[in-house]
Amino acid sequence: MTLRDFAIRYGFLALLVGLVIFFSLATDGFASPQAAVFIFQSVAITGVLALGVTATLVVGGFDLSIGSVATTAMMAAAYVMVIMEQNAFVAVVTCLVIGVVVGLINGYLIVYMRVPDLLATLGMMFLLVGLQRIPTEGRSIATGMTLPDGSTANGTFSAGFLALGRHRFDFFLPNLIPVSVVVLLVLAVLIWFFLEYTRFGRMMYAVGSNPKAAELAGAPVKAYKIWAYVISGVFASIGGILLAARLGRGDIASGNNLLLDSVAAALIGFAVLGAAKPNAFGTAVGALFVGILLQGLTMMNAPYYTQDFVKGAVLVVALVFTFALSNKGRT
Amino acid sequence: MNFTRRTLGKLAVGLAAATCLMQASAMAQDKPAPFDNPGDVKIALVRYLSTGDFFQAYLSGVEAQAKALGVDLRVLDSRQDAALQADMVDQAIALGVDGIIIQHGLTESMKEAAQRAVDAGIKVVAFDVNVENDKIPQIEQSDRDLARLALEQAVKDNGEDWKAGYVYVAGIAPLDRRDETWREFKAKYPGIEEVAMFGTLDNPIANSVANQARSVLTANPGIQVMFAPYDEFAKGVKIAVDEAGLSSDIKIYSADISTSDIAAMREPGSAWVATAATNPAVVGQVSVRALAQLLAGEEVGKSVIIPPTLITQKDLNDNDIKNMEELSAKLPQFAHADVAISPWIALPGK
């Protein structure tokens, strides 16, 4: 293995380890189990979204609507519990249904209406940003809010739902690992296993790489593409559930920052282990990388705009790793 | 046919005129012109920002006061389109309105449009946007007073020596004004040590700020006070403080308030102990009243400042306040501001 091969394969992981060591030395409190868990928690939501968008990247598509799916799911959860006064279970199911429906519509537009993926999901993004405001006339949802008809909303976020954002499992230390981190890890392992080890995952990669060859090998290409958008929609809605559980209310938000951060994580993932293609492990590492960097910088009192700058720089470096250094980027 | 229609028309005009006269004669004694005939007074609200709880509440205040006055209100909403907002002022001029309230906007785009309205003989007030015009009074919620009230409470609760975390994003006008007060306080009380400053406007803001605040709390274990002079910041800080299990060690002071803020402040053991706020509905009412005074030829002054109210966790718990309506009902100083009051102006809900 040449030095170059080594750099391509392990460069990003080495950079990650280097960052951890640097921040551990430069700041107090970075090297603690709590800080580690916290970094996972800070990337849990974008990480879940990024894993979903990875599925669409695998089939050669893209999903710009994930951010707004997440915030729409958050609004829906708040609406179901606070205004319709339903329980946590109904709220979670509603969110997941929203994810599935949005995924199906995206897939239908792209596969059957032949709308290019970026445009279809961009349209969906705008649609959802508007849709989440309609039921409450643009207001955020919180217990006790006044409804458009003048009455007061009496429902509350149920304790069970809030536990999704606040409960912590004991792990060596008491109350260490929050639910959102567990959700992230479970989903990451699931999607990683699905993409790497099942025939469906393998076929999705085939569809993304050469749809015609995949079809001639007997793959229902359209169905795989639609499924990818459904996966993306469901993961985004799970991200929305975690967001609602953490915030404890329904906030009007476009979710654009969620979208950008998760897409960045998925793209950084291309560079991990020299994969040069979308992959779940890389996406998880990419999300973690951004999280470590941002939390470390925050602990060093770096202002927010430097963080955006650093995020962008990491993404550019990762893309260079992927496309210029790796031979797989060429034909 | 012609004959009949004309006769009917005359009859209708006559009836309408008679009704007006009757109304006018009934009101004329105690109201100055043109409010002796308020149904004929048309005012327009030209908005730049409209989505969000604050702007909804502001609009409801404008509508309530307009209704109490009996004037005809048109709402023109440019949805953050600066050029459209300027066009909408021209549109309002063309509609022949008597008065315009400009709500937010950019100085550069609104300055000339506002001047055109003034030239057309229309009375104009501006809320939270400086249109650089002597004829146009500024309606302001005092950001400096907001920050001052919250910080005075912090000093009252914690003494003059504490370590503080501060949430701030530069370049946002109200936050910059609040920041000035924070600097003054730090100068005045050298015992206050700002150990960390952070902040972001990535939405959802509360989630992003929570992530940052967690890091700050880990890196700076000694923080006693978090000054988060914007309620979205405060929500994020509260999430982080709860997650770090530091709710009993840290106190959060903020500015602004909403129904969900009230719930967050009232959670058992909440670290969020006080906020200073102006009621956006009251700001809306004051905007309309100031415009009415201008139309009636009364002196309004260069700026109309609405004083904020300090709201503590204790106030909320003692009065069992659950939402903004109850806050208005149970804290009279929040429900009403003695600003731009004239005896002939009816107040909403009274």
Next chain:
Amino acid sequence: MADPVFRIADLRKSFGPTQVLDGVSLELNAGEVTVLMGANGAGKSTLVRIVSGVYDRDGGTITLDGKNFSPASPADAIRAGVVTVHQNINDGVVVALDVATNLTLDRLNGSGARLFFNPRSVRRQAREVAARMGLEVDLNAEISALSLADRQMVAIARAMAHEPKVLILDEPTSSLSSAEANRLFEVVDRLRERGVAILYISHRMSDIRRLADRIVTLRDGRITGTFNSKPLDYEGAVNAMLGQTIHRAEIAARDGAHTIFSAEHLRIADHARPFSLGLGDGEIVAITGLVGVGKTALAETLFGVRAPLGGMMNLNGNAYAPQSTAEAIKAGVFLVAKDRAESGIIKDFNLYENLSLPFLDRISRLSVVPRRTERAVAREAISELGIVCRTERDDMATLSGGNQQKVMVARWMSQPASLFILDEPFQGVDIAARRDIANKLRESARGRATLIFVTELDEALETADRILVMSEHTIVGEHRNADVDIDRLLAEIAGQNLKGAA
């Protein structure tokens, strides 16, 4: 006869180790249509690209009007008076612009072009160009609103605006209907009358009969025949193009046992004559014919990619009408598709992942792909077919064309088939790999029907037990590969029995 306008002598070009043009000499005369015939891979495209200034040549000379012609770029070639209309029509026009702008597009570039775009002068110039060519198209129309034929006309008119001495038309009728083609022929006639030397590249016999003054055949980078004397010897030209000179009778033609697949009154294109077809157990049947006669359409019909326009198919005694490739595979009909880079290889997958692709569902347990099994299957295929590689984890890009093709064939041989179809399995494959694949097919033929589609007659003669000839989307001839009447076969390929159909 006057000196030729355009003379190519001993032209050579190679890509890496592959000699694509091996000393080509060719002359074009003013006012004459020279047809260049050549099978796929004969070197036609390379020749065109050198002449039009896209590629540099490795050796040889080209002269135009007796002067040396060495274009540095396509624009250079056009300025010198050699204009090429490429096969892909949309390469010749800018779809986003209107006709007038397209006609004058080349004047917008270059040193003499003005900085500002003057719509009025553009229209005036465009009108001149259109009038000279007799082009009857609305100059204000957007290209996207035009038919393919009109686009072709615009592309040619645009080319003619340069007053070329030499015009090269690269398979111009490949996407035109016969009525549209007739309009094109009229334009070619007019240009011929005006003294332009035309090189017309095609293997459509109807085009060639209609236009050719001379025929030159190219095969494996060499000129294999020049036909000047009238009446032109079309069969001789086809023969020279396909290079059917060395007929090895090493095949022991077998007869199929019981019929595995049959088709009755199958119709695969509008206006095509229906045909019937029967394939027996253990036999290899080759279907041959020129490019564009419907071989791939038939392969895709059998594999469920497209539905037949009429007729019935029968597989193992049951009606067979696959709605999708998945259904075809389930029924035991496998296709090694033409053009492996485009429709076979998954570039991001390594060798064993490419190999296992169609049968993942069969080898998976609980939908989990067992890599150990995949790799074992791949190792077996590597030794069976003699695939040259380092390991079964190699990237496909590291394999040679022949070995890539072996992987594509092995992909479908890992499971038993009822009907095994291979569309141009020897395209871009070296002789050794071709033998390996053919031998493997013959060895394993028992228990299934095998159908191969090949343009090269040699390939059919070397591999098949029975040869069917396709022309105009139907089957026109059948030969047992024992005592083949080559003359009749060539005549059928050349569409002799359909003379005058165009």
